[in-house]
Amino acid sequence: MNPLSGRRVxxxxxxxxxxxxxxxxxxxxxxxxxxxxxxxxxxxxxSEQTALLAADHRVIVYDQRGHGRTxxxxxxxxxxxxxxxxxxxxxxxxxxxxxxxxxxxxxMGGMTIMAAARRPVFREHAAAVxxxxxxxxxxxxxxxxxxxxxxxxxxxxxxxxxxxxxxxGPVTPLFRRLVRHATMGPATAPERVExxxxxxxxxxxxxxxxxxxVLDTLDLDAEVRELRVPTAVxxxxxxxxxxxxxARALAAALPDCTGLTxxxxxxxxxxxxxxxxxxxxxxxxxxxxLGVGDPVGDPVGDxxxxxxxxxxxxxxxxxxxxxxAEGVA
Numbered sequence: 001m002n003p004l005s006g007r008r009v010x011x012x013x014x015x016x017x018x019x020x021x022x023x024x025x026x027x028x029x030x031x032x033x034x035x036x037x038x039x040x041x042x043x044x045x046x047s048e049q050t051a052l053l054a055a056d057h058r059v060i061v062y063d064q065r066g067h068g069r070t071x072x073x074x075x076x077x078x079x080x081x082x083x084x085x086x087x088x089x090x091x092x093x094x095x096x097x098x099x100x101x102x103x104x105x106x107x108m109g110g111m112t113i114m115a116a117a118r119r120p121v122f123r124e125h126a127a128a129v130x131x132x133x134x135x136x137x138x139x140x141x142x143x144x145x146x147x148x149x150x151x152x153x154x155x156x157x158x159x160x161x162x163x164x165x166x167x168x169g170p171v172t173p174l175f176r177r178l179v180r181h182a183t184m185g186p187a188t189a190p191e192r193v194e195x196x197x198x199x200x201x202x203x204x205x206x207x208x209x210x211x212x213x214v215l216d217t218l219d220l221d222a223e224v225r226e227l228r229v230p231t232a233v234x235x236x237x238x239x240x241x242x243x244x245x246x247a248r249a250l251a252a253a254l255p256d257c258t259g260l261t262x263x264x265x266x267x268x269x270x271x272x273x274x275x276x277x278x279x280x281x282x283x284x285x286x287x288x289x290l291g292v293g294d295p296v297g298d299p300v301g302d303x304x305x306x307x308x309x310x311x312x313x314x315x316x317x318x319x320x321x322x323x324x325a326e327g328v329a
Contacts, residue, residue, distance in 0.1 A: 031101075
């Protein structure tokens, strides 16, 4: 049986009444994995992890507010606290009382997890965490999207690019090249660039701009120190959006960091660029902290447990349709 054929669609209601689109794959009773996507992405971003995990896990994915099938509530309702509210709502809607899950977040999804670190519902349900291609503060100042020397000029220009209200236009060869440069490694296969370009393009302009303002001023350093569950960190060496310096800072600040995985040549979109490695990292956490799942070897990459290698290291239910081959931020 196709593990994706049993998709269930739920609506989780957040603290401010926002209705969060949630999809659940896999059988009840399987170890639970919750996946939170990043800025300008959607549940489609995780399609390869969903396909790889759903046969022997229960995989829960959801659209962040203003993304995918979750409505944009307006700029004032886009905050780090709102992200934490939404994650708590998803956990409460999909997990039984006391049931624990591995929670993985990419980019803004990782920031969502950090923002929820002190929350009681999160602490009840999170057995372990994967922070994937993300950071807790200084996101604009440390971005390498623009090939300029670090300083006020680069920060100001990067802020202008990320906050741009310009429409993205059609998915053209130029747009694909820009997506590859900003978010993916130089050797990423064209079909993976295409998938990411279409996911990014699908995000509405108002949501894109509103969340860019939140990310610009984000400071979750204190919350990282409150993330007291076992937490793995993963980053690509070619990540320009949240470069390895961000991952090193997270690994140093986390109370219970299980290690840092560095993927040589990978950019910011690691779940799409290196799906087996990211899935392997999730499975390792399931095996270690939920006590179930199929053992696997280390994900492909350079890992140093306990220290960080240098940058040069190599509520309604609906539907039952599956995810298409293109579905993947």
